[in-house]
Amino acid sequence: METSVILTKLFDAFFLNCEIFFKTLLFALPLGLIISFGSMSNFKPLKALVRTFVWIIRGTPLMLQVIVIFYGPGLLGIDFAFPRMTAAIIAFIINYACYFSEIYRGGIEVIPRGQYEAGQVLGMKKGQIFFKVTLIQVIKRIVPPMGNEIITLIKDTALANIIANKEIIMMSKEFATKGLIWPLFSTAIFFLLFCGILTLLFGYIERKLNYFRA
Amino acid sequence: MPVLEVRNIEKSFDNTEVLKGINFSLEKGEVLAIIGSSGSGKTTLLRCLNFLERPDCGQILVNDNIIFDAQDKRTQHESEVRKKRLHFGLVFQSFNLFPQYTAKKNVMLAKELLAKEREDYKTNRRQIKKEIEKEAEELLKSVGLQDKMDLYPHQLSGGQQQRVAIARALALNPDILCFDEPTSALDPELTGEVLNVIRLLAKANTTMVIVTHEMQFARDVATKVIFMDEGVVCEEGAPCDVFGNPKKERTKHFLEHYSGN
Ligand SMILES: Nc1ncnc2c1ncn2[C@@H]1O[C@H](COP(=O)(O)OP(=O)(O)O)[C@@H](O)[C@H]1O
Numbered sequence: 196m197e198t199s200v201i202l203t204k205l206f207d208a209f210f211l212n213c214e215i216f217f218k219t220l221l222f223a224l225p226l227g228l229i230i231s232f233g234s235m236s237n238f239k240p241l242k243a244l245v246r247t248f249v250w251i252i253r254g255t256p257l258m259l260q261v262i263v264i265f266y267g268p269g270l271l272g273i274d275f276a277f278p279r280m281t282a283a284i285i286a287f288i289i290n291y292a293c294y295f296s297e298i299y300r301g302g303i304e305v306i307p308r309g310q311y312e313a314g315q316v317l318g319m320k321k322g323q324i325f326f327k328v329t330l331i332q333v334i335k336r337i338v339p340p341m342g343n344e345i346i347t348l349i350k351d352t353a354l355a356n357i358i359a360n361k362e363i364i365m366m367s368k369e370f371a372t373k374g375l376i377w378p379l380f381s382t383a384i385f386f387l388l389f390c391g392i393l394t395l396l397f398g399y400i401e402r403k404l405n406y407f408r409a
Numbered sequence: 410m411p412v413l414e415v416r417n418i419e420k421s422f423d424n425t426e427v428l429k430g431i432n433f434s435l436e437k438g439e440v441l442a443i444i445g446s447s448g449s450g451k452t453t454l455l456r457c458l459n460f461l462e463r464p465d466c467g468q469i470l471v472n473d474n475i476i477f478d479a480q481d482k483r484t485q486h487e488s489e490v491r492k493k494r495l496h497f498g499l500v501f502q503s504f505n506l507f508p509q510y511t512a513k514k515n516v517m518l519a520k521e522l523l524a525k526e527r528e529d530y531k532t533n534r535r536q537i538k539k540e541i542e543k544e545a546e547e548l549l550k551s552v553g554l555q556d557k558m559d560l561y562p563h564q565l566s567g568g569q570q571q572r573v574a575i576a577r578a579l580a581l582n583p584d585i586l587c588f589d590e591p592t593s594a595l596d597p598e599l600t601g602e603v604l605n606v607i608r609l610l611a612k613a614n615t616t617m618v619i620v621t622h623e624m625q626f627a628r629d630v631a632t633k634v635i636f637m638d639e640g641v642v643c644e645e646g647a648p649c650d651v652f653g654n655p656k657k658e659r660t661k662h663f664l665e666h667y668s669g670n
């Protein structure tokens with residue numbers, strides 16, 4: 196087989212990895228915020244429920260979660276299954292939303308109480324304190340851990356192949372079984388390039404937020 | 410007519426009574442110094458005045474209007490509380506400046522947000538913003554920071570940060586400006602610049618309530634002194650009396666401890 200054909204196939208397969216990556220981010224970033232509010236709720240039962248859920252999701256392998264979402268309904272006798280790609284993305288969204296929620300919570304909880312109180316004493320409304328005072332401080336604190344997590348995400352997308360989504364690793368393994376090894380090793384370059392861009396992006400954001408200390 | 414009247418304020422945390430019925434009143438232009446050992450409830454009292462804590466009992470009156478009554482839930486609505494706390498300004502021990510804003514923006518922010526509630530805001534937006542900016546510059550000048558206006562808090566010394574915090578509180582023209590140990594977090598060589606700003610404010614007849622451990626300063630600047638002990642006003646009077654001729658044993662004991670300060 197021609198090299199260019201193989202490369203085209205690898206690119207197509209990597210498109211799947213990218214699709215999982217971007218769709219996961221799109222939904223997990225806001226969902227994580229909702230989960231973090233739940234885990235900080237003053238309503239004890241809700242807080243306990245949310246924290247238990249987060250503990251379970253973070254305490255079990257993502258690969259297992261992908262399998263559960265895909266085969267779970269059938270095993271429960273329900274005549275329904277998500278399409279393979281959808282199942283993978285749902286598992287990724289839930290998993291990453293939980294990780295993000297913990298990062299958000301950490302970022303929110305370390306904001307000194309004095310910042311809220313200073314805003315209150317100056318007659319600001321709750322929303323104003325959130326958007327004008329604390330939000331950017333939270334963002335500054337969560338950018339580095341979010342960067343790490345998001346770099347992990349692109350590498351994790353390979354796990355989707357456990358339910359036969361033909362992403363780049365799975366595709367290149369097919370070549371390997373036919374005796375062609377180099378495509379498998381070349382996948383590293385795809386991931387490295389992607390992570391490199393992310394690293395630069397997050398470095399840029401961090402520098403942009405360097406004008407103040409919090 | 411007193412500008413501030415505090416009637417029988419009580420406050421407990423869990424089961425410890427921190428304030429056990431505080432009473433005092435303050436005339437316009439007066440400077441009240443509150444002294445007392447650590448844990449006597451001074452901070453809690455200031456926080457009650459600023460609606461950061463809700464007293465269990467008692468009333469707070471400003472210009473003869475009851476702005477807080479522990480018995481009357483109608484005085485405790487969130488939306489009203491926000492307006493009412495504007496009678497007071499509070500300068501924190503730890504400054505609590507907003508780190509992401511310059512000194513000038515720190516002073517302007519709250520006023521800008523309040524201006525949005527004005528009816529003529531949309532039509533006169535530019536004009537209003539310009540006025541607020543000019544006022545902020547004036548205020549920063551008055552605390553001696555004309556050449557630091559565009560610096561961020563982390564670029565300022567503690568004394569400078571606290572002076573920005575004072576300007577920020579003054580920007581909303583509070584009836585009563587409260588200070589909670591404004592120099593306690595500062596290196597000794599930086600306390601002077603902050604105390605001098607407060608002295609100037611006193612000269613300009615700003616009504617103030619100052620919790621402080623700087624006895625000499627309190628004696629100089631205050632028109633009235635309260636010595637708090639274990640949640641009650643133990644002794645109260647003119648500075649020359651409380652400092653020069655304390656009546657209560659506890660006061661004497663406390664002042665001996667702090668003499669030389
Ligand atoms: N939020 C709180 N929860 C529980 N106890 C508190 C709280 N705030 C203050 N206290 C207690 O109230 C007492 C008085 O505190 P404070 O008003 O800070 O005194 P001061 O400012 O005179 O040192 C202290 O014993 C303190 O531990």
Ligand SMILES: [Mg+2]
Nearest residue numbers: 451452453590
């Ligand atoms: Mg205190």
